[in-house]
Amino acid sequence: MNITIVLAQLNLTVGDIEGNSEKIIKSIGEACQIHKADIILFPELTISSYPPEDLLLRPAFHDYIKEALKNIVSATKDIHVLLGYPCLHEGKLYNACSLIRNRNIIQTYYKQNLPNYGVFDEKRYFKEGSGLSLFEIKGHKAAISVCEDVWVPEFTETVSAAGAKILFNMNASPYHKNKLSQREAIISKRAADSGMYIVYSNLVGGQDELVFDGNSMVVNNHGDVIFHAPQFEESLYSVQLNLENPSEHKLNTIAITQLTEEESIYNALVLGVRDYIHKNKFNGAVIGLSGGIDSALTLSIAVDALGPENVEVLIMPSRYTAEMSIEDACLQANMLSVEYEIISIEEPFGAFNKALENRFKGLPIDTTEENIQARCRGILLMAVSNKSGKLVLTTGNKSEMAVGYATLYGDMAGGYAPLKDVWKTMVYRLARWRNTQQAAIPERVISRPPTAELRHDQLDQDSLPDYEVLDPILEQYIELDRHPKKIIETGYAAEIVNRIVNLVDRNEYKRRQAAPGVRITERAFGRDRRYPISSGYKEKD
Numbered sequence: 068m069n070i071t072i073v074l075a076q077l078n079l080t081v082g083d084i085e086g087n088s089e090k091i092i093k094s095i096g097e098a099c100q101i102h103k104a105d106i107i108l109f110p111e112l113t114i115s116s117y118p119p120e121d122l123l124l125r126p127a128f129h130d131y132i133k134e135a136l137k138n139i140v141s142a143t144k145d146i147h148v149l150l151g152y153p154c155l156h157e158g159k160l161y162n163a164c165s166l167i168r169n170r171n172i173i174q175t176y177y178k179q180n181l182p183n184y185g186v187f188d189e190k191r192y193f194k195e196g197s198g199l200s201l202f203e204i205k206g207h208k209a210a211i212s213v214c215e216d217v218w219v220p221e222f223t224e225t226v227s228a229a230g231a232k233i234l235f236n237m238n239a240s241p242y243h244k245n246k247l248s249q250r251e252a253i254i255s256k257r258a259a260d261s262g263m264y265i266v267y268s269n270l271v272g273g274q275d276e277l278v279f280d281g282n283s284m285v286v287n288n289h290g291d292v293i294f295h296a297p298q299f300e301e302s303l304y305s306v307q308l309n310l311e312n313p314s315e316h317k318l319n320t321i322a323i324t325q326l327t328e329e330e331s332i333y334n335a336l337v338l339g340v341r342d343y344i345h346k347n348k349f350n351g352a353v354i355g356l357s358g359g360i361d362s363a364l365t366l367s368i369a370v371d372a373l374g375p376e377n378v379e380v381l382i383m384p385s386r387y388t389a390e391m392s393i394e395d396a397c398l399q400a401n402m403l404s405v406e407y408e409i410i411s412i413e414e415p416f417g418a419f420n421k422a423l424e425n426r427f428k429g430l431p432i433d434t435t436e437e438n439i440q441a442r443c444r445g446i447l448l449m450a451v452s453n454k455s456g457k458l459v460l461t462t463g464n465k466s467e468m469a470v471g472y473a474t475l476y477g478d479m480a481g482g483y484a485p486l487k488d489v490w491k492t493m494v495y496r497l498a499r500w501r502n503t504q505q506a507a508i509p510e511r512v513i514s515r516p517p518t519a520e521l522r523h524d525q526l527d528q529d530s531l532p533d534y535e536v537l538d539p540i541l542e543q544y545i546e547l548d549r550h551p552k553k554i555i556e557t558g559y560a561a562e563i564v565n566r567i568v569n570l571v572d573r574n575e576y577k578r579r580q581a582a583p584g585v586r587i588t589e590r591a592f593g594r595d596r597r598y599p600i601s602s603g604y605k606e607k608d
Contacts (some may be wrong), residue, residue, distance in 0.1 A: 489583025
């Protein structure tokens with residue numbers, strides 16, 4: 068006998084309890100009427116979405132959750148619904164999943180394994196649950212689990228020993244590069260070792276820095292992935308399982324192409340930008356386009372996320388801007404059908420220099436004047452943002468943020484930073500990949516040496532090592548927590564390593580003031596890597 072299962076891979080908004088509830092009730096109706104489903108599995112904390120953070124500390128928040136749950140229960144008839152939400156019970160808060168049917172909550176399971184690492188702070192809010200939640204569907208014993216539970220072998224062994232043949236697992240598992248292969252390996256092993264089917268439904272969409280990639284799946288009792296939903300796409304996905312005769316599974320298989328690393332990261336960036344703009348109700352995006360690689364890639368991402376009609380570009384040359392930079396910026400704006408305006412910063416730059424003339428008398432020109440130029444551009448961009456209701460997207464990458472190669476209140480001014488967690492070398496890889504899909508970035512932008520153009524004949528390599536050298540050092544120090552001595556042992560000059568490490572350590576104050584941006588690695592600045600600003604700690608030989 069077939070069990071028809073719908074995996075609700077939904078894009079929800081944290082705190083939008085009313086909007087999320089409407090989407091939940093609509094999904095239940097579609098699962099019943101269109102898919103004739105026996106059961107629908109939603110993502111983790113569906114009603115509130117994930118992560119609700121300190122909204123969980125507000126008493127009124129839980130009143131709204133209870134009211135929403137009551138409305139959803141009253142709308143549930145001839146279908147099993149597995150629904151996640153924060154549940155305040157007897158003065159304790161749990162990450163809960165309830166089994167609902169025929170306008171009744173049949174049972175409620177509380178998540179047992181609460182992650183408290185990386186971006187997760189669940190022990191700050193939730194109490195651990197205990198015991199199992201088993202139920203019968205179409206003559207088969209099934210069990211409920213929430214996200215991290217399935218990562219723990221003792222849990223799946225206990226569920227299997229209790230006689231369950233199928234484990235339903237709801238998730239809000241955020242994206243980072245290579246996360247899918249890790250996820251599949253763990254779930255496949257748990258299924259094979261326990262001899263159970265595992266039905267895994269994951270959240271999709273952008274939520275501040277986090278992006279949830281979906282990739283919902285069904286794994287059979289031998290550990291084989293027999294169904295896989297698309298990455299980054301919201302929808303309801305239906306499968307039919309026949310546990311007695313697997314040859315009669317009806318999986319409605321969607322042709323899923325394994326994404327390259329570049330394509331996966333690029334899609335995550337696009338989704339993160341789109342949802343940040345839309346969920347915060349901005350009218351679109353405005354970008355300072357310099358003719359350099361970072362702003363070019365940022366523009367491409369914005370256009371793919373929002374459409375060219377919702378993106379505006381300012382080109383803001385100074386006395387140091389090469390003619391080719393202006394040409395390439397105009398060319399790209401035309402390639403992507405984006406409106407642009409050229410506004411020289413010479414007049415405001417001159418005015419600031421004039422205002423400071425007496426104060427700076429007798430002092431040499433240095434980075435002060437370079438930063439004034441960046442801040443002139445930041446003021447213009449923020450003025451356009453204020454008038455238009457469009458959000459300024461900053462264009463700095465992770466390499467620059469790491470070493471402080473950015474200007475506070477200048478090129479760091481803005482509301483969202485798409486490339487904040489993208490190494491410079493990956494910026495180039497993403498730009499080249501994007502051009503294989505359709506010409507979006509002028510080739511000269513990719514091939515010319517990177518420059519901030521804040522003084523005559525300036526190149527990034529004047530201040531920094533080549534990015535092919537810089538990025539591996541930064542990755543080892545920031546993402547792998549390696550001691551500088553160990554980095555030097557991998558073949559890098561001690562002088563360079565020590566200088567780079569010092570730059571990283573002393574620029575924490577800048578990173579704390581940076582705009583949020585899409586997380587694509589396991590050690591993004593802000594949520595994953597949290598270091599003190601005032602610190603006397605140094606790693607010595």
